[in-house]
Amino acid sequence: MSLSTGVTTSVAATDSVPVNPSAMSPAAPVTPKAADRGWVLQITALSIILGVMLALALNTTNRIREAGVPASRLGVNGAVLQAYNQANQRLEDRVKALQNDLRQYEQAVGKESEASAKLRQEVEEARYLAGLTPVKGPGLIITLRDSTVPKLPDLSREEYEGYLIHDRDIYGILNELKAAGVEAVAITGADRKNIQRVVATTAIRCVGPSALVNNVPLAAPYSIMAIGSGKDMQSALEMPNGVVEERALKPLKMIQFEEASELVLPAYSGGRGAQYARPATTNP
Amino acid sequence: MAPNTPGQRLRTHKVWLPIVGFLGGFIATLFIFTSGVPFVAANYLSLAVLAGLDSVFGGIRAGAERRFRSDVFLTGFLVNMVLAVLLVWLGEQIGVGDLYVAAVVTLGGRMFLNLSVIRRHLLERHPVSGEK
Numbered sequence: 001m002s003l004s005t006g007v008t009t010s011v012a013a014t015d016s017v018p019v020n021p022s023a024m025s026p027a028a029p030v031t032p033k034a035a036d037r038g039w040v041l042q043i044t045a046l047s048i049i050l051g052v053m054l055a056l057a058l059n060t061t062n063r064i065r066e067a068g069v070p071a072s073r074l075g076v077n078g079a080v081l082q083a084y085n086q087a088n089q090r091l092e093d094r095v096k097a098l099q100n101d102l103r104q105y106e107q108a109v110g111k112e113s114e115a116s117a118k119l120r121q122e123v124e125e126a127r128y129l130a131g132l133t134p135v136k137g138p139g140l141i142i143t144l145r146d147s148t149v150p151k152l153p154d155l156s157r158e159e160y161e162g163y164l165i166h167d168r169d170i171y172g173i174l175n176e177l178k179a180a181g182v183e184a185v186a187i188t189g190a191d192r193k194n195i196q197r198v199v200a201t202t203a204i205r206c207v208g209p210s211a212l213v214n215n216v217p218l219a220a221p222y223s224i225m226a227i228g229s230g231k232d233m234q235s236a237l238e239m240p241n242g243v244v245e246e247r248a249l250k251p252l253k254m255i256q257f258e259e260a261s262e263l264v265l266p267a268y269s270g271g272r273g274a275q276y277a278r279p280a281t282t283n284p
Numbered sequence: 285m286a287p288n289t290p291g292q293r294l295r296t297h298k299v300w301l302p303i304v305g306f307l308g309g310f311i312a313t314l315f316i317f318t319s320g321v322p323f324v325a326a327n328y329l330s331l332a333v334l335a336g337l338d339s340v341f342g343g344i345r346a347g348a349e350r351r352f353r354s355d356v357f358l359t360g361f362l363v364n365m366v367l368a369v370l371l372v373w374l375g376e377q378i379g380v381g382d383l384y385v386a387a388v389v390t391l392g393g394r395m396f397l398n399l400s401v402i403r404r405h406l407l408e409r410h411p412v413s414g415e416k
Contacts, residue, residue, distance in 0.1 A: 038354065
């Protein structure tokens with residue numbers, strides 16, 4: 001009796017999705033079979049495993065989000081990013097170690113003799129010119145941001161792009177600053193702690209929505225910190241037909257000047273050294 | 285209607301055990317293994333979780349219908365999981381990265397189905413105990 005009920009129940013339930021009330025027959029066995037009794041415990045055991053796995057997946061997803069990997073194709077990109085991040089960290093450590101070595105050598109040279117004092121002074125000057133020493137002084141902070149002015153309807157693509165800050169705006173302004181006698185410049189993005197010193201080999205490029213400065217991505221708004229005469233530099237930028245007026249940065253509210261009594265610019269932190277260039281003549 | 289026996293009532297109450305077990309495992313792991321698994325395994329793990337979830341709901345449904353069999357349940361759990369993971373792996377190998385969507389849709393659909401069946405069973409059982 002109990003066996004036949006069990007069979008009909010299973011057939012009915014497999015074939016039709018909505019439960020047939022008669023399948024839950026009142027004639028079903030009141031005392032469950034031994035195998036029947038264990039099902040809750042078995043499901044509980046697997047539920048625990050499932051809980052563990054789900055939590056692991058959640059933790060992993062959180063870590064992926066923190067690492068800033070794009071959501072698509074996590075498997076591949078995530079692994080690559082992790083590897084590159086580690087390699088990057090190792091290389092940065094190496095740059096620091098090498099710079100430290102160099103400083104020690106220079107100090108050793110400085111201690112050696114009186115005659116090398118002049119040499120050391122020259123090296124210091126060269127280091128300043130190359131942007132390898134932190135510097136401070138009065139100057140100007142120029143902040144560039146994408147326009148928030150409401151856009152006119154029916155803009156062409158080119159006109160639309162005019163509402164955004166581009167790499168050429170940044171280096172246009174840099175060029176003007178150099179012409180106005182700037183002594184040291186650094187650029188920082190939305191993350192104010194990440195300040196990139198501009199040196200002779202610094203490139204500024206747009207990559208997607210961010211700008212690469214010294215191959216470090218910075219996000220808008222960008223601030224150019226320039227040490228020099230703030231008044232001179234501002235008037236050079238604002239001169240008629242100059243870089244600011246030509247791009248209509250002021251009416252679009254994309255530029256902002258701020259005089260600073262003391263700016264502190266960090267040293268250039270990237271790698272250096274010539275791989276191809278050699279001195280063509282010896283010093284006189 | 286048949287008289288509501290203590291055994292039957294006990295079984296209905298024990299349905300909460302899996303939920304407690306799930307939450308226990310979940311919370312413990314959430315705070316202990318905060319690092320998760322390597323990034324490469326993330327996709328596989330998510331699919332395995334989905335397959336396991338489907339098996340557990342299927343098991344609860346079978347239990348409610350009193351046709352639960354441990355062999356079916358355990359093999360279903362393992363085979364579903366392996367199949368789902370294989371599908372992700374295959375998709376990545378042949379460049380159809382979205383192949384796992386097949387597993388997601390199938391398993392998700394089945395979960396809804398099983399849940400609705402479980403709900404009906406519970407609703408049907410409830411008036412019986414209420415009458416007593």
